[in-house]
Structure formats: structure tokens, C-alpha cells
Amino acid sequence: MAIDLDTPRSEPQHVAPTPITITRDYSTPDRIFRRSVQISGGGVFLLLVAIGSFLAWYGWPAFETAGWGFFTHSGPVTPGSSSGFGVLASLTGTVEVAFVAMLVGAPIAICTALFLSEYAPLKTRPTMIAMIDLAAAIPSIIFGLWAFFELQPNVVGFSTWLSRHASFIPFFKVTSPPLNASIFIAGLVVGIMIVPIVASICREVFSLAPAGEREAALALGASRWQMIRTVVMPFARGGMIGAVMLGLGRALEETIAVSIILGGSYKVTTEILQHGGSTISQLIATNFGSGGELGLHDLLLCGFVLFLLTLVINLAASAIVNRSRSGAGVDL
């Protein structure tokens, strides 16, 4: 709408000026570009939906056969018949492995992150960070090899020691020894494997702690640890929790290293030091194509359960990390 300049301006007319709308006219190549990029973005979305739905679709027959027994039984729901399969033993095994892994890995990871962000000399810091990144790049099968041939023989003695002197803790009780191929050892190696993941996120959130507050604490006479405890930790608490949860997601899904260690069994056990135990991913990896009592649908249903579990944990964790990164909810 053109502005009429000829109208005499005798009286102030209270007419709001019409806002000019700028429309952007995309050319055809641009439209093609935008469309194709949008399609690939949508493709990622569809991929995730497809993963969930295919696993659910093929897993459903197993759930139909076993019913809720799938979650409350271990091994065949009724022995000797084809009435379905229960995953309870693997589910508890997964949780136990992840628990041991977090117990071992999280403190080491947080300390490593503290070292990288607070203690390491500035000159060698990039190299050390690169080493931790390299740890993340080592394939899990190599961790598995190392754990099987190098870690396990050394840990068995420690397990024996624990079982003798700490058996008042129910988890450390041993009823049927050999102490190799145990959930404890699997948890140890997974714990080592999650260190770089947790450490790199923690390092990032630690380094976001504001310099002013750090210097204020030091100027007030705080030692380095007091500064970390009173400034860095409160600031990074959310990020640390999120990082540990991301590590947990990784610990739950770890397949190959655990499969090399664990033999697998259909028995719920809390005696983590002794031979036996299985995890969901180990169950899938070792029973696939073996044609045992586990049908294909059972395995796919297991996969679906694992998928949902890690999905929920990862989404929650990244929400927490993001919140912490943005500095929301932090009162110093």
C-alpha cells in the first residue's frame, strides 16, 4: 500500500501504518535444497520410529506367548513347553552390571574430569584430553579381549578376597565358586569403558563454572579442593548427574565386552562374584541364530526392551545435561 502524500494533513489521522511484510520467495533450486534437507531430517525421525516399531512388531508374538511372564520369569516360562520366554535374569543382570560399572566408573570419571579441568598443567592438558578421547575410540571388542585375557586373571584373586572377608554384604556371597566370568568382572570392564564418556561431559560442565566465582573463592583463602567443592561442584551438579546417566545408558547397552566375559545363564542371581549371569544385550548377541529355546521373536522383544530402556535414560540424561550447560537452576 502506497502512502498517499497528496492528502492534506490538516488533522492528525490516527491511522496505524500498515506493516510491510517481507516475503521471501525461494527460487526453485533453493526450494529443492530446502526440501531435500528437510527430507533427510525427517528421515532421521522416521528411522527412530522404524527402529521402535519393527522391534515391537516382531517382538509382539513373543509377548503374546509369554504374557507378563516375560518380565517375571527367567528362561522358559513353563519348562519343557514352548510357552514363551522370560527375561528377568537378563534384566537383573543388566542392572547389576550397570550398577557395578557406575560404582567403579563414575568416581574415576569424575576425578579424571576434575584433573583435566582443574589440576592438569596447561601445557600437557590437550595431550591428556586426547588420551581420554582415545579411550573412547578404542573398540569395545578390544576392551573385551583385554578384560578376558588380562583383567580377569587378576580380578579373580580380588574376588576371592572380597568373598572371604566381605561376604556379610549379600552381594559378595559366593555359593558355587569358580569366580571367573562373573557379573562383577563384566561390570568392572564396562565401568572402565564408560569413563571417557562421563569424563568428557563432566570436564565440559566443570570448565563452565564461572571464573569470577572461582577466583573469589581462592581470594578468600579457599584451598583448591574447597574452591572445587564450593564453586565448581554446585555449578556442575546437574551436568554431573546427567553425565553419569549417559554413562549408565552406555553401560546398559554394552554388548561385546560383556558377552566375551559372561557365560550367560537363565538364573536370577545376586551373587555377582561368581560364575554366571547374563545381560540383555549379551543374551541377544550370544543366542542369535543358535536355535536354542530362545525364539527369534524373544530376542527381538529383548531388543525392544533394551531400546526403550536406553532411550528413556538417554533422553532424561541429555535434558539434565543441557539444563546444566545453560546454567539454569544453579544458585551459587
Place this chain on the structure above:
Amino acid sequence: MTTQTAPEGILVTTTSASTQTPPAARPPVTERSADGGSGSGTGSYEPPTPPRPRRLPSPIRPSAFGAEDVFLLVASAFSALCLVWIVFYQLTSLSGGLGFLVAWYFTFLALVWLGTTQLIERQVATDRVVGVVVVSAALLVIGLVLFIVVWVAYKALPSIHWVALFTKDQKNFQVADPNALSQVGILHAIVGTVEQVLIAVAIGVPFAVATAIYLNEVKGFGSRTVRTVVTAMSGTPSVVAGIFIYSMLILTGVLHYSGFAASLALVVILLPSVTRVVEEVLRVVPSGLREASQALGAPEWRTVWSVVLPTARSGVVTAVLLGIARIVGETAPLLFTAFGSQVMNLNAFSHDQASLPLVIWSDVRQAQPVLIDLAFQAAFVLMTLVLILFVLARIFSRPRGRKSGKRRGGNRPAEDDFMARIFVPIPIEESTDR
């Protein structure tokens, strides 16, 4: 130094500092202060000698770390060693190097704390102990990484038969053959891995870059959702990626076990990680460049193609290299898709195919020493591959040339930050400038 005299040690420093002030310097100080109090005016006024600067007692700095402190650490370590040795082997007759180490470490910490408490102060002791814990944890991790890398080489190299390793497959394996290692190799696995990874990269990287462009440049409807989805997918268990491709393509009869199916499973893993890193790299491209390009009349695709992507080239290359380093060692998805094979299969689109991780996985579970040796050699090749990719990625992630480095320096985040990210399921949200 005994613990009795220790607290005095601190006092000694303060008193010695004050006694170092010469006595002659003292009277004028007091006189002048008396002067100031009573008011001047009386006769015999001596010009006061300027007070010497008093040396303050040196404050206790926890970070100050001298020979004494090193001695304390060494002494604690040694006495912890003795103590644990007595308890461990003499009193409880235990075994196992690891248990010994763990017990020694905690005793060592306790002794450091006790010693520092006695010699200096409690808060300093806490600070020191935390420092020791933090440093030792980091050194443990770094040492472990180095150890694993070296260990794989150490296990693989003694029995390695280079020519056979790179020219033969496992077809001719005979248990009874005393010279079996010269008859078997992993060429079939190397070929399989290379083909699968290349196909996965060819499919996955354009897909990932396009998604990253969508998330960062086009930003249309639903980009928030897609970002969340990418986050969720980067945490997808690798075993799930395998059985997903299996259930979608192999179970339905579209494909058979093949290297191509394996590539598709690898794409599921590669896609979210590369997308996230590329998106991060695109974000640090200065928006001024984009605006300049558009102000010159370039269409959007041209801006992205000729300005944004070239600016971010080194970052994109890093992302791709790290993505390859990640998928090259994936075993679980291949179990359900490539299935593994003992013989050479050049065609990735039909029949079972081997790959390095699969060869390790299947050979190490055999009770044949020769096959276990072969598995270690395959692991060595795989580790070398990962190391090369990792080093290349670091070289590419560095801004090249001094000039460009200076120019970009301000806009780039620490280059190291996205090095780890490809292995780390962490989302990339809108950067929040605090």
C-alpha cells in the same frame, strides 16, 4: 621429623620471621606510634629511621609443594606398602595383585591424610588427599589406555606372520598344522571391513550432513524434534541397530546376510554421531559470512555449498574420520547382518561377509591357540586403524596455518571439545551464551 615438633614447625616460621627484624629497627617504630598518639611539639626530635619492611610469615599455601611434601608422599606410600603387606600376606594370607593394590592405595591415602594433618593442618590435608586421588585417577585412566594399546601389540606381534596375515583368509586353517599361522590371514576381514565402512560412509555422511544443515541452516518446522531424535538415536544400543536391520530387511526377505546389510546397520550408528558433530561445526561458522553471501545475492543452497561448508571443512572431515573410527570397531550390529565368514567375499551385496571385529569375536571364542593368536593380530590391525583415524582426525581438527588459525581462533570452541563428542551421546542444543 617427628610429629611432636611438627606444629611448632609452623610457629617457627612465624617467630623466625619476626626475629629476623633487627631489634634496632623496633624502637623507632614504637616511638613514632607514640609520637603520633601524643602529638608532636616537644624538642629533641630525631628523624625516625624509616621502618624496615617487616617480612610477613609466609602463609600456608596448600598448593606450595616442596621437597618435604614429596618426602611425605613417598614415605606414606612406602609405609602403606609395608603395612598392607603385613596385613595382606601375613595376617590374612590373601592373594591377588589387584586386591593388594586396592588395599595399598587406600592405606596410602589414609597415611597421607594423617601425615599432613599432623605436619600442617586438616584443611591442607584434605586438599592434598583430594589432589592425590584426582591425579591418580587420571593417571590410571591414561595409563590404562596406553597399556591396552601397547598390550594388543605385545600380544599380536611375537607370532605375527605378516605376509600370510595380509594375503590369506581362514579357509586353509588346519588344527594339526604346526605352522598354521603361515596358512591363515585376515585379508577377507580387512576387505569386508573396508567395504562395509565405505558403503556406510557413502550413505551415512551425506545423510548426516544434510540433517545437520537442516538443523542449523534451514531450521524449519520440527527441527527441535529432529534434534531430540538425533540425541535419542545416538544412545541407541549398537546391538539394537543390528537386530533392527535384521528384522526390517533380512527377516522380511529384502536382503540376505551381506556386507551391505552390515553397512546399513552401521549407518544407524554413524548417522547421529556425525550429525551432532557436523551441526556443532556449522554453528561456529561466523554468521557474518552467511550474511555477506546472501547480501551478494547468493541463493541459500549456494551459501551453504560455497561458504558454510568450505569454512567448516576441517571440522566436517574430523567428524567423518571420528565417525569411521567409531564404526570400524563395532561388532554387535555385524553379528546379525554380515554374519561373518571364513572365506574371502569381495561382493558386499551378496552372501555372508567377514569383518575385523567379527573375526576377533569368532576366533577368540575357539579353543585354538592359533585362532586366538589370529584374533590378536586382527585386533592389532583394528587398533592400528583406529589410531590412524584418530590421529588424522586430530590433524584435521587443527586450524591449518598460522593466519587462518588466528582468524578463526576467536570463533571456534576448543577444538578438543568435539573430538570426544562423536563417541559421547550428548545433545547439541542452542548455544547459550552466558
